[in-house]
Amino acid sequence: MARNQNQGKMSREEAGRMGGEATSKKHNKEFYQEIGKKGGEATANSHDKEFYQEIGKKGGDATAESHDKNFYRDIGRKGGRN
Known part of the structure; x- marks a missing residue:
């Protein structure tokens, strides 16, 4: 650059x-x-528990805005498999 x-x-x-x-x-x-x-x-x-709750909610909201229900269906099917 x-x-x-x-x-x-x-x-x-x-x-x-x-x-x-x-x-x-x-x-x-x-x-x-x-x-x-x-x-x-x-x-x-x-940081305390509330800090982690707040950033978790922000991350969850951001994920929900950028993914549809098929995304959640697919990760639900995968479950805890590695």
Whole structure:
């Protein structure tokens, strides 16, 4: 991606993309699992039950808006199978 027109400086988007690409080359799957676990634990320690209820409802509402009843029928048939 070409540099933006801001005096040859990189945009935040460009810097973020480049940083993400460099990080992905430097670290493996276990690194991402570890930081994900730490982030999840930190979130759990700083939020209560109502927080999780709220984000669960938002996710459920968003899913309901973007899927029809066939989607729910199909995932219902799959159940807990892996």
